[in-house]
Amino acid sequence: MAKPHVVFIHLDLGIGGAESLVLNLAKATLPPNFADQHDDDDGSPNEPSGSISIYTTHCSPSHCYDEVRPPNGPLSPFVNVRGSWIPRKLSLGGTALCSALRILYLTSCAMSENPDASVFVLDVLPTGVPYLVEYNNVMAGVLFYCHFPDKLLTRDTVNELYRWVLDTTEEWAMSFSDLIVVNSKFTMGQVEQTFPSLFLPRNDSNILYPAIESSISKEKKRNNRAKGKTDSTMKDSKARGPIVSLNRFERKKNVPLLLHAYDLLLEQSIKGKSDIHLPPLIIAGGYDPLNVENVEHLAELRVVADEILAPSITFYPSISNDQRTQLLSSASVWCYTPHREHFGIVPLEAMDAGVPVVAIRSGGPMETIVDGVTGRLVEYAVKGFADAIASILADPNNSKTMGRRGRERVDQVFGMDTFRKQWWELLNEAQKRGSERHFSRTFSY
Secondary structure: OOOOEEEEEOOEOOOOHHHHHHHHHHHHHOOHHHOHHHHOOOOOOOOOOOEEEEEEOEOOOOOOOHHHOOOOOOOHHHEEEOOOOOOOOEOOEOHHHHHHHHHHHHHHHHHHHOOOOOEEEEEOOOOOHHHHHHHOOOOOEEEEEEOOOHHHHOOOOOOHHHHHHHHHHHHHHHOOOOEEEEOOHHHHHHHHHHOOOOOOOOOHHHEOOOOEOOHHHHHHHOOOOOOOOOOHHHOOOOOOOOEEEEOOOOHHHOHHHHHHHHHHHHHHHHOOOOOOOOOOEEEEEOOOOOOHHHHHHHHHHHHHHHHHOOOOEEEEEOOOHHHHHHHHHHOOEEEEOOOOOOOOOHHHHHHHOOOOEEEEOOOOHHHHOOEOOOEEEEOOOHHHHHHHHHHHHHOHHHHHHHHHHHHHHHHHHOEHHHHHHHHHHHHHHHHHHHHHHHHHHHHHO
């Protein structure tokens, strides 16, 4: 039986949770031994595997994950850039409209260049779905992975009619998918409320949590051959690594909440209300100089930090993988500030590194973080966030226990082994539905 060819269609292959998810889907599609050449993975040769193509309108070598960075990124040979000439926005705005046009053109290129495709996987925007299903009736399955309804994310509101057309188009386009998959129970609820005409079964079959290659899994596969290396579970309980935040520099990430919480902790320390030694704060994240909001918001955050008058606050925009690893291995507390975040891959990375996470009690983090066990979930308030940070810093032994439990939870629930198995079940289902839809429509004409 021929191995399936899976084509991924993603608007902008930069740095973020959506991009991380797409790359993990791509790696989960490839043969397990593909990772042997790059990642010391020893997956079973009996596991299912296929071939891939990745289509995007933009992939900057200076702002992308190492896996796709040319010339040595292991996934770089599979990346195809098409439609980079289409503008991101018009003179009066229209970012959402331009994005829809870009993804439509990208989809047409992906379809024409991959007549043997078994499954097309689209995410972020579903504009290309009806082009594949309704206009061309491709035999391949068409799977749409919904990170979150774009209608709830986009602030591009030139006028109400314009926004209504785009929102209606999003719901209409999604309805043509052979299979819709979401990243969390929270997102599934939002999709059902936002797009009532769509049918999503109320069970976990359409949920595929983003995943990471857990450190426990890596240790098992490498047979503990990394003796002597520093391990996140063996951190010195007396160590005082930095407090870290890692997000894209976007206003919706609510990083000022952490800055004000840190300011409150500093004030308590100065006034003698706390005997906790406060470690430095590092604000790191994805930064694209071509993204206007990234540029503006980093400047706004620097202003807030300057007002606090704390030399211990440092900004690291556009960190490398090595810097990211260093932060994960040294942090004492990881802070995740987005409110109603649809999932959030960063808390998983922190938990896997043995770092307790403080996050807002809403959205996806309520499905990833176990309050009081792997970190703290707090209400959306400065004092609550500050108190949670202080409670972790005040009890190093409990912090170490939280770190160990966090690693175990990531391995058991959000590891790549579980992810790969669930992904292949969804791929097979999408391919089956696509074939049935194709023949049903072909013979009904």
